[in-house]
Amino acid sequence: MKEPPAHEKHGYEEIPHTADWALKVWAPDISGLLEEAARGMYALMGVERFYDLSAEPRQSRQVRLQAEDYEALLVGFLGELLYFLEEERLFFDPIRVKIQDHTLEARLEGRPATGQNKEIKAVTYHNLAIERVDDLLVATVVFDV
Amino acid sequence: MDLKAFRRVSDYEWEIPQTYRHDMLAPVRIFATRRLLEAALDDRSVEQAINAATLPGLAGPVVVMPDVHQGYGFPIGGVAATCFPEGVISPGAIGYDINCGVRLLASSIELEAVENLLPDLATALDHYCPSGVGTKGSLRLTDPDLDQVCRMGSRWALKHGQAFPEDLDRTEENGELAGADPAVVSPRAKERGRSQLGTLGSGNHFIEVDVVEQVFAPSAAQAMGLVAGCLAIQIHCGSRGFGHQICTDYVQSFQGALQRYGIRVPDRELVCAPMDSPEGKNYLAAMRSAANYAFANRQILAHAARQAVEQVLAGKVSNWHFRQVYDIAHNMGKVESHVVEGKKVKVCVHRKGATRAFGPGSPGLPAEYQSTGQPVLVPGSMGTSSWVLVGTQESMERSWGSSCHGAGRVMSRSQAKKEVRGEQLRRDLEADGIVVRAGSLPGLAEEAPQAYKDVDVVVETVVGAGIARKVARLRPVAVIKG
Numbered sequence: 001m002k003e004p005p006a007h008e009k010h011g012y013e014e015i016p017h018t019a020d021w022a023l024k025v026w027a028p029d030i031s032g033l034l035e036e037a038a039r040g041m042y043a044l045m046g047v048e049r050f051y052d053l054s055a056e057p058r059q060s061r062q063v064r065l066q067a068e069d070y071e072a073l074l075v076g077f078l079g080e081l082l083y084f085l086e087e088e089r090l091f092f093d094p095i096r097v098k099i100q101d102h103t104l105e106a107r108l109e110g111r112p113a114t115g116q117n118k119e120i121k122a123v124t125y126h127n128l129a130i131e132r133v134d135d136l137l138v139a140t141v142v143f144d145v
Numbered sequence: 146m147d148l149k150a151f152r153r154v155s156d157y158e159w160e161i162p163q164t165y166r167h168d169m170l171a172p173v174r175i176f177a178t179r180r181l182l183e184a185a186l187d188d189r190s191v192e193q194a195i196n197a198a199t200l201p202g203l204a205g206p207v208v209v210m211p212d213v214h215q216g217y218g219f220p221i222g223g224v225a226a227t228c229f230p231e232g233v234i235s236p237g238a239i240g241y242d243i244n245c246g247v248r249l250l251a252s253s254i255e256l257e258a259v260e261n262l263l264p265d266l267a268t269a270l271d272h273y274c275p276s277g278v279g280t281k282g283s284l285r286l287t288d289p290d291l292d293q294v295c296r297m298g299s300r301w302a303l304k305h306g307q308a309f310p311e312d313l314d315r316t317e318e319n320g321e322l323a324g325a326d327p328a329v330v331s332p333r334a335k336e337r338g339r340s341q342l343g344t345l346g347s348g349n350h351f352i353e354v355d356v357v358e359q360v361f362a363p364s365a366a367q368a369m370g371l372v373a374g375c376l377a378i379q380i381h382c383g384s385r386g387f388g389h390q391i392c393t394d395y396v397q398s399f400q401g402a403l404q405r406y407g408i409r410v411p412d413r414e415l416v417c418a419p420m421d422s423p424e425g426k427n428y429l430a431a432m433r434s435a436a437n438y439a440f441a442n443r444q445i446l447a448h449a450a451r452q453a454v455e456q457v458l459a460g461k462v463s464n465w466h467f468r469q470v471y472d473i474a475h476n477m478g479k480v481e482s483h484v485v486e487g488k489k490v491k492v493c494v495h496r497k498g499a500t501r502a503f504g505p506g507s508p509g510l511p512a513e514y515q516s517t518g519q520p521v522l523v524p525g526s527m528g529t530s531s532w533v534l535v536g537t538q539e540s541m542e543r544s545w546g547s548s549c550h551g552a553g554r555v556m557s558r559s560q561a562k563k564e565v566r567g568e569q570l571r572r573d574l575e576a577d578g579i580v581v582r583a584g585s586l587p588g589l590a591e592e593a594p595q596a597y598k599d600v601d602v603v604v605e606t607v608v609g610a611g612i613a614r615k616v617a618r619l620r621p622v623a624v625i626k627g
Contacts, residue, residue: 014559016557016559016560017215017557018188018190018214018215018554018555018556018557019214019215019216019221019554019557019558020216020217020558021558021559068400068401071413072397072400075397076397079393079397083333083337083390085279086279086337086386087336087337087386089279115278115279116278116279117278117585117587117588118278118347118348118585118587118588119278119279119346119347119348121241121242121348121389122241122389122392122393123393124217124218124237124241124396124414125217125218125237125396125400125412125413125414125416126216126217126218126237126412126413126414127412127414128413128414142217144217144240144241144242144389145348145558
């Protein structure tokens, strides 16, 4: 999978976990963090390589989530993407989200994914904390696979 | 954390006292050899068990099995019993794959008689039992059908001609947990559930054809229909996207419950609510719906597996029938009666990566298992032995009627993929006489035997500790994976 160099302002990398998958994600702001987490999750599942560039028209889905904190928004948003992938076979790119006052709004544009290498069962809250490190927001998300 | 924190109870049992950390509400009891315990300290599994010991309303020690490994929130291989109904229930302590479990079927087909037909049998099983990432089954349930599956579990499959009555007799809770209520399951979970019944999924789920290699307890093996040298079939899977979504929904909605009930947990994945609260009651009813879905799922897969067997072996051997040995959950929350300090009390036993292991004479066991104890099915890692054990009186007294569920991972999936190539692994397995049908070679590599503990050592530990007894060892001859 893609592993951006650490000096980049936003990115993700897989980190070891005995049984499941864990992803370290970083970005300058909360919207960027959720967008990177989404890209990282798609990469973990190996969805990209089946991306059908010829599929038209693109399909759009509206997502609106409210939560008590950013961690809950992160888990909820990734859960939405898992649902659309499993149930409607939809893969979104590009991903842009707007977050204001713990409310997330996103209009997602996607095309059908024809397959994926691996399945993620769920996004967990395990040791999940979004922390500010210098000028970046950083989080580690653990997935149940 | 080092070994000094543990009190050695025996060669196979250790304890972390409640005083080890200020927020613990009960001790942690670990079944392990010294070597397995040292290995467990390499990841966060023991820390996760200590975190589990902070759940409000615990009725006694948190128990940890020798196949333990780090999970999310609660360790895989952990058992926690909370007082019913005032104690808490925690969705994360049961897991996303609600009622993931194992079913074992046995036959009197001698391996020698059908060895040349194994490739055809593996191909037929792969064809009849849908597996793989994102795979949907041939069933498309209507809303009323799905509601019936949630309430009836395996009995729904029986009603639709996909079970024998004795299959249900030989399933934990007869494949039908009481108290399920599909009304508290989200529309999204139902959407995922409608198309996935009768599918295996991917990851570590599998169907395996085994040969009974060695019998240790002849009378128990006879009661189970296990004959040395004859074939058996194992099916390992759970409640698919239906259960994953139910757990996801309730972990999310329980986040607010912590504050409402003044509960503090050291990890948000351990969120919980009292079982007598509206939140707790709803989760119990939803979780039981997923449990029944999983029982029906394994029943339908067993029916499909029998059709595959019939296609390949009918007319080639005189008796090609596979009878059910048992079907057992290893991710589940169950309200059971246990004896605590001499008194019989009702508790909710959370088992996550742990198998119920009721001893002889326990309620709910079919007549033929009353004297042997309940069959405990312990699949090994791919290509290695699996075990059939039975529960004991000791398991009732020391482990909330529970035992181990498998080998337990020691290597991350990414590391396994780096160290093992799927194609090479398939060649190695085939060189050992194991037929392989795999949907994904990288997926196969992640499940390589090197990524797991030695299941034989895990079994020796639970047997040494007295919480299970050996009945038979199985050796794989064909593996089907998504």
